[in-house]
Amino acid sequence: MASAAVRRIKLGSQGLEVSAQGLGCARMSPFSGTPKPDSDMIALIRHAVGSGVTFLDTADVYGFSANEVLIGKAMKGGVREKVELATKFGLCYADGKWDVQGNPVYVRAACKASLKRVDVDCIDLYYQHRIDTRVPIEVTIGELKKLVEEGKIKYIGLSEASASTIRRAHAVHPITAVQLEWSLWSRDVEAEIIPTCRELGIGIVAYSPLGRGFFSVGSKLLENFSEDDFRQKLPRFQPENLAHNAKLFDRVNEIAQRKGCAPSQLALAWVHHQGNDVCPIPGTTKIENFNQNIRALSVKLSSEDMAELESIASADNVKGSRYDSSISTWENSDTPPLSSWSAA
Known part of the structure; x- marks a missing residue:
């Protein structure tokens, strides 16, 4: 697929331009289980960039930092100049426990470490x-503002x-995007968060646009879960909720068949039709799934389709919350x- 098939959008009002669909890279470096061969994942990333999907999404915690190293390898040989690189800090896993950090010392150290792993001068x-509910957001953003001024992040x-x-x-400091x-x-984000972003000129990056x-x-997804797949614990995949949610998938699938597309393409197209300030970042580890996802950009939905x-x-x-109670404090935090x- 030629790169011309992937339109470009302005993400936020600060000047960042990205491909209208991004690539979530988290699953390329699993937290546990058998790792994916680097050569295969690098081939997938370069295939994506060559196809016009140049907005790559990673984080320092994915694969316990292995994902950033992988992205760095994939961007060698002139690929970096074609890529909009997004990474993240603040979600930490140590001694079997998750924590969130937003203090200035941590912010600076995390940025330095990410720059080294990805092997770039600027992110x-x-x-x-995730938001550290112990640290005022002004303090965290104040340190990030310094990193912008120093040229370490854009x-x-x-x-x-x-x-x-x-x-x-x-x-x-102006926020360019909210993921x-x-x-x-x-x-649920449509009630308050999306309108706030649009009022302030902030771009919207939609993760898990295919409902994980x-x-x-649909429910067949569970057959492919490994023993350590965290999705097994999510409320929406529990038996008491899954039967109801499976009916929702069946109805979406019926519309997809009428439209002549896959249900995943229809779900992605729905996100794309929310506006030119929205960029979904579906993740995959297979080139064939990437190729299917990218074709969602050509699915046209009428106002009647959207309403249906x-x-x-x-x-x-939809039955079940997004996260289980142990990590629900990560949602839309103050x-x-x-x-x-x-x-001190």
Whole structure:
């Protein structure tokens, strides 16, 4: 597929331009289990870039930092100049426990480490992966602003931040993009967060636009889960919710058949039709799945199609929350007021 098939969009109002669809790279470096061969993943990344999907999404925690190293290898040989590189900091895993960090010392150290792993001088878009609810957002963004001024990062992003946190952050330094879960079965962000981003001129990056793979094959997805796949613990995949959610997939699949596309392409097309300020970043480890996903850009949906999909997948018609209770505090998070901060 020629690169001309992938349109370009302006992500936010600060000057960043990206491919209209990105590539989520997290699953290329699993936390456990059998690692994917680097050669295969590098071939996939370069195939994506050659196809016009140049917006690559990684994070320092993916594969316990192995994913950033992989992306760095894939960008050798003149590929870096074609890529918009996004990575993240702040989500940490140590001694069997997850933590979130947003203090200035950590921010600077994390950025330095990511630059070294990816082997670049500057990160195009640097996100706070999750919000540290102990540190005022003004403090975290203040350090990121210094990194922009020093030329280490170009643009600042947030992920899973509340509307009030986004506003407070944007007042310190313009936020270019907010990454959030948005799909046919995750629509809670439409009430407050999406309108806030649009009011402030902030781009929207939709992760898990296929419902963590659910809109590819429905409940059959569970048959492919490995023993350590974290999705097994998610409420929406539990038996008490799955039967209901499977009916939602069946109805989406019926529309897809009418449209002559795969259900995954229809689900992605729905995200694309939300506006030119939205970039979904579906992830995959297979070139054939990438090729299928990219064809979603050519699926045209009428206002009637959109209304039908949204009536099926209304915000209250999906059973189960996005995360289990142990990590629900990561969703759309707030921080304490600046007046409460002590650097000591």
